[in-house]
Amino acid sequence: MSKIPDDLKYSKSHEWVRVEDGNVIIVGITDHAQAALGDMVFVETPQTGTRLDAEEACSVVESVKSASDIYSPAAGEIVAGNSNLADSPELINDDPYGEGWIFQMRVDDTDALVGLMNAQAYEAFCEEE
Amino acid sequence: MTQKTVLNQVHCEAGGKMVDFAGWDMPLHYGSQKDEHHAVRQDAGMFDVSHMTVIDLRGDSVQAFLRHLLANDIARLKVSGKALYSCMLQPDGGVIDDLIVYFINEQHYRMVVNAGTTEKDVAWIKSRLGDGVDMRVRDDLAMMAIQGPNARSKAMQAMSGEARQTADTLAPFVGAFCGEWFIARTGYTGEDGFEITLPDTEATGFWNALIKEGVKPCGLGARDTLRLEAGMNLYGQDMDESTSPLESGLGWTIAWEPTERDFIGRKALEQQKTDNVKMRFVGVLLEDKGVMRTHQKVITAEGSGELTSGGFSPTLNRSIGFARIPKGDSETCDVEVRDKRLKARVVKLPFVRNGKTCIEL
Numbered sequence: 001m002s003k004i005p006d007d008l009k010y011s012k013s014h015e016w017v018r019v020e021d022g023n024v025i026i027v028g029i030t031d032h033a034q035a036a037l038g039d040m041v042f043v044e045t046p047q048t049g050t051r052l053d054a055e056e057a058c059s060v061v062e063s064v065k066s067a068s069d070i071y072s073p074a075a076g077e078i079v080a081g082n083s084n085l086a087d088s089p090e091l092i093n094d095d096p097y098g099e100g101w102i103f104q105m106r107v108d109d110t111d112a113l114v115g116l117m118n119a120q121a122y123e124a125f126c127e128e129e
Numbered sequence: 130m131t132q133k134t135v136l137n138q139v140h141c142e143a144g145g146k147m148v149d150f151a152g153w154d155m156p157l158h159y160g161s162q163k164d165e166h167h168a169v170r171q172d173a174g175m176f177d178v179s180h181m182t183v184i185d186l187r188g189d190s191v192q193a194f195l196r197h198l199l200a201n202d203i204a205r206l207k208v209s210g211k212a213l214y215s216c217m218l219q220p221d222g223g224v225i226d227d228l229i230v231y232f233i234n235e236q237h238y239r240m241v242v243n244a245g246t247t248e249k250d251v252a253w254i255k256s257r258l259g260d261g262v263d264m265r266v267r268d269d270l271a272m273m274a275i276q277g278p279n280a281r282s283k284a285m286q287a288m289s290g291e292a293r294q295t296a297d298t299l300a301p302f303v304g305a306f307c308g309e310w311f312i313a314r315t316g317y318t319g320e321d322g323f324e325i326t327l328p329d330t331e332a333t334g335f336w337n338a339l340i341k342e343g344v345k346p347c348g349l350g351a352r353d354t355l356r357l358e359a360g361m362n363l364y365g366q367d368m369d370e371s372t373s374p375l376e377s378g379l380g381w382t383i384a385w386e387p388t389e390r391d392f393i394g395r396k397a398l399e400q401q402k403t404d405n406v407k408m409r410f411v412g413v414l415l416e417d418k419g420v421m422r423t424h425q426k427v428i429t430a431e432g433s434g435e436l437t438s439g440g441f442s443p444t445l446n447r448s449i450g451f452a453r454i455p456k457g458d459s460e461t462c463d464v465e466v467r468d469k470r471l472k473a474r475v476v477k478l479p480f481v482r483n484g485k486t487c488i489e490l
Contacts, residue, residue: 038146038157038158038161038162038350039161039162039163041163041420041441041443042418042419042420042441042448044418044419060467062419062420062441064162064163064350064354064440064441064443065157065162065350066422067420067422067467090163093161
């Protein structure tokens with residue numbers, strides 16, 4: 001069974017979101033997603049300062065199997081990409097909710113995050129899929 | 130309905146991520162495709178390949194039959210047990226399948242064909258069968274490949290004394306029977322090892338004995354990246370009925386001599402040679418960051434072509450692929466990876482053999 005921490009929010013495209021202070025969120029992909037994709041071999045993280053709309057493709061993770069887009073959960077601006085992923089894409093497999101985070105962004109309005117699922121809802125969503 | 134090999138339950142219990150492959154429920158990996166890949170390059174790994182089909186052909190006319198059926202020439206096989214890689218062609222030169230054929234004796238040859246093509250292969254062969262050749266499809270057999278620098282020693286440890294003796298004497302690309310077992314020093318990874326065909330009833334026991342010797346179970350994912358590094362074609366991707374072996378890097382498998390041998394597809398291939406073959410089949414190494422995938426567009430100075438296979442090489446830590454591109458001298462190309470044009474280099478295959486990198490990075 002894949003891990004789904006209680007303190008995070010989840011999107012239908014299998015990103016997790018951790019809400020920090022000052023409208024900043026941290027985004028990665030879930031344990032369920034990394035297991036489905038398999039060993040990561042290449043990650044393209046977004047440039048700091050990039051402006052994004054909600055649900056805009058802004059990052060690519062490539063596994064041995066396939067390439068997948070990562071979407072921004074809300075409109076805002078990128079404040080950091082995880083530079084460690086360039087040399088160690090496997091961090092996403094080993095620690096999807098920690099060292100394997102993909103980017104941080106400052107969202108324009110945290111209210112835009114209310115559409116995300118909580119852990120319980122995401123678990124049900126994965127089972128249905 | 131999805132078919133299952135006799136080892137299906139073993140795979141599921143070992144945590145295999147099962148996927149449909151050519152109508153078979155097969156393990157893609159058992160946790161990490163990369164770890165499995167490295168196990169084969171550096172130590173020993175094993176694959177259940179029971180989904181592939183063994184066909185025994187016997188009879189007084191079997192040699193003449195196979196010399197007509199196959200583009201490579203089984204008359205080259207002089208040593209009992211020796212294997213030959215060949216294409217089976219349509220009259221128009223399109224590839225029906227690629228296969229391995231073993232010379233057992235003048236009256237008996239054994240073929241191993243792909244899972245996804247079995248039905249049409251059997252129908253094709255049957256439609257060509259004449260008197261003096263008997264065909265038997267062996268659905269009572271399991272098959273496993275044990276591959277890697279330590280594969281032979283570990284596999285022999287797992288065998289009974291008699292089988293071990295048989296296995297120990299085998300030269301590369303030769304197989305031999307030991308009772309109902311057929312042990313061959315062949316494979317599809319670019320490493321040394323065995324491919325062993327054995328009765329269904331003995332498969333699970335032998336698989337477990339191999340695990341005890343430290344042979345790592347590997348799935349189809351690693352099998353694909355290993356064969357890609359080793360420069361080995363995959364039917365349905367790198368060639369099929371619509372492509373010529375001469376444009377698929379398989380020219381070396383066509384036995385043109387003796388000229389009087391009339392194999393199916395010969396006239397068409399000779400015509401293609403006269404008309405000049407327009408495409409070449411090459412290895413591609415990505416210079417930029419990213420991962421090339423099958424079917425992506427390849428652009429050269431002579432025109433554009435396509436990646437027939439593409440992926441990530443765990444050994445090189447780079448993206449590699451095969452491409453069919455217009456003939457010419459281009460040593461570089463661009464590949465359209467998603468919405469970007471990335472720089473790549475045209476290289477000679479293989480990328481990796483026997484654990485060693487064969488190209489300059």
